[in-house]
Structures are given as structure tokens and as C-alpha cells.
Amino acid sequence: MGIRYNKIQDKHRREIVLLKSFPCGYGRCSFCNYIEDNSLDEKEIDRVNEETIKNITGEYGVLEVINSGSVFELTKNTMEMIQRVVHEKNIKIIYFEIYYGYIKRLDEIRKLFPGVEVRIRMGLETFNDDFRINCYNKNFRLNEKTLKLLSEELYSVCLLLCTRGQTREMIDRDIELGLKYFKNITLNIFIDNGTIVKRDNDLVKWFVGKYSYLQEEDRVELLIDNKDLGVFEQ
Template sequence: MGIRYNKITEKHQREIVLLKSFPCKYGKCSFCNYIEDNSLNEKEIDSVNFEVLKEITGEYGVLEVINSGSVFELTSGTLAEIKKIVKEKNIKTLYFEIYYGYIKRLDEIRKYFEGTEIRFRMGMETFDDDFRINVYNKNFRTDEETLKLMSKELYSVCLLVCTQGQTKEMIEKDIEKGLKYFKNITINIFIDNGTKVKRDGDLVKWFVNKYSYLMNDDRVELLIDNKDLGVFEQ
């Protein structure tokens, strides 16, 4: 059994929930074993999620919702329940995840939760198009225009670092670009998870040595272990 509710008490204080959802619309990322948490059974999804959502206290006024996909794969029942809790618990800021294919639909969510600040995060993984497409199997390209659109629509992107095939230069560039375009970035150090993407131990040592100071940078959330947010499905 995993853990689906937690409080982040240090940097960027908030409550965080890991919810069940319909299958990720894309679902082809080569590093992701997360989609095993998806379901097609709406009743089952809602019954799990409603239990988790009961835990929310609203004490920080900030809630982050993650699910194995995008906010658009949550059921209408779950979204309605989140909306109700946001009102009841006086939540001012709400984080959701999206996949790139939804970038033009974000206003639907903003309208639905009118009166609450919505912050979208997206898995960019890397700004290196070839590596993203050919190694991570995440099939979109970014040019200057796209990055401008994304920096307007998204609060934050997630970067995946220290995988085999990556270079130090790629990682340095990714962090530089992430901080240039976005208010906030999350950096995940990859942990082997049974997928074909593998961790590069030497890069991890180099990275931790060079970048652990980012722990104190307000614009960065650095996850040394992907369980650092305290929610995960076993």
C-alpha cells in the first residue's frame, strides 16, 4: 500500500495528495512505471480519492494534486470533490500536473476553479529535444516560441537528471534553461524503477556534489529520492 497524503513542511509549505485517475492520455514515457496506478473503474477511482481528500486540513492554504497523468484524467467526481474542499478549507493555491498535449486547454481548469490560483507543472524532463524524444519517448519538440508559450502557461517544469546517456553539459543546460523560463523547477534524480531507462551513478555523484546548494534556492525543488515528497504507490 502506498502513501497518498503528506504535508511538505520545509520549503514551499503545502499539502500534497497522490490521486488515482483514468489512464494517462500519453502513457508512453519510457521512464515511467507510475501509470500502473491508473484505473478504468470510475467508482474505484473516486472511492480511493474521496478517502484521501478527507485528510486535507487547508492549514497552509496550498494544495498540490498529483496523479499518474494530467489533471484532465481525473474523474468529474474527483474534480468536484476537490472543488468542494478548496472552498471549505479556504485553499488559495492549487497545483496540478499536465501533459504537453493539454497546453491549450488550461483555461478550462482555471475557470472550473475560479477564484483559486492555479499553478500548472509539466514534465519537460530535458530541454534536449532529441534526448527527450529518442530516450525518454516523450514526443514533442520545443523552439523559442513554444518555450515562451509554456513559460506563460506553466508555473513549473520537472527535469529528470542522472540517467544513462545524459551528459554533464546537458544537465547544466537544462537547469539554466529551466530557471530562465520558469518561476520554479523540480529536479528529479532518477532512481531505477524497472523500466528501460537506467540511473547513472557517476552522474549522481557529480550532480549532488555540484548542485546540492540548490536545496536552498527558493525557485528549485530538488528530489534526491523520488519519494522525497512523501507520497508514492508501492
């Protein structure tokens, strides 16, 4: 049994919902077990999401929507429910997630929410192309042109840290470049989840010793545990 609604009350106060969706359009990331929450049953997806969306109060004026894939995998009915609650509860900022392959389609989402600031997050995982492709099976490369596009279109990226094979230097560089190119970054310390990607506990100890101060940094969301957002399906 999972938890699909929560209020985040420390830094960046907001409501957050974990919604069901159709299968992730990519679905091959080697570290991801979220896709087990996907479904092909549209009625079941909408039923679960309607129950979740009912919890939204709008009290912070900020809503984050996550699902096991991209916003583009949510059903039409679910998107209409989100539009309604954003309007009814006077929500001013809304977050969605996308996969890299959708980067040129973001205006389709923005136009659904006139007068609302739509903030898009994307899982970049690392700025190291070889590690992203060969270890995380996330099949895109970065260059200056791509980074410029991403920095213009996205509000923030998620970086996956402390997995076996990473080095301290890679993590230092990821944090440095994340803050250079993006308004905001999420640092997600990996927790073993049954996938082939494994956590490096020595790196975790080093990271917490060096970077725990980032919990106070306004541009950084640091997730020591991937359940820190308070929503999860298990």
C-alpha cells in the same frame, strides 16, 4: 501499499495528494511506472480519492494534486471533490500536473477555481529534444515559440536528471534554461524503477557535489529521491 497524503513542511509548505485517475492520455514515457496506478473503474477511482481528499486540512492554504497522468484524467466526481475541499478549507493556491498535449486547455481547469491561484506543472524532462524524444519517448520538440507558450502557461517544469546517456553539459544546460524560462523548476534525480531508463550513479555523485546548494534555492525543488514528496504507490 502506498501513501497518498502528506504535508510538505520545509520549503514551499503545502499539502500533497496522490490521486487515482483514468489512464494517462499519453502513457508512453519510457521512464514512467506511475501509470500502473491508473484504473478504468470509475467507482474505485472515486472511492480511493474520496478517502485521500478527506485528509486535507487547508492549514497552509496550499494544495498540490498529483496523479498518474494529467489533471484532465481525473474523474468528474473527483474534480468536484477537489473543488469542494478548496472552497471549504479556504485554499488559495493549488497545483496540478499536465502532459504537453493539454497545454492549450488550461483555462478549463482555471475556471473551476475562481479566486484561487492555479499553478500548473509539466514534465519537460530535458530541454534536449533528441534525448527527450529518443531516450524518454516523450514526443514533442521545443522552439522559441513553444518555449514562450510554455513559460506563459506553466508555473514550473519537472526535469529528469542523472539517467544513462545524459552528460554533465546537458544537465548544466537544463538547469540554466529551466531557471531562465520558468518561475520554478523541480529537479528529479532518477531512481531505477524497472523501466528501460537507467540511473547513472557517477552523474548523481557529480550532481550532488555541484548542485546540492539548490536545496536552499527558493525557485527549485530538488528531489534526491522520488519519494521525497512523501506520496507514492508501490
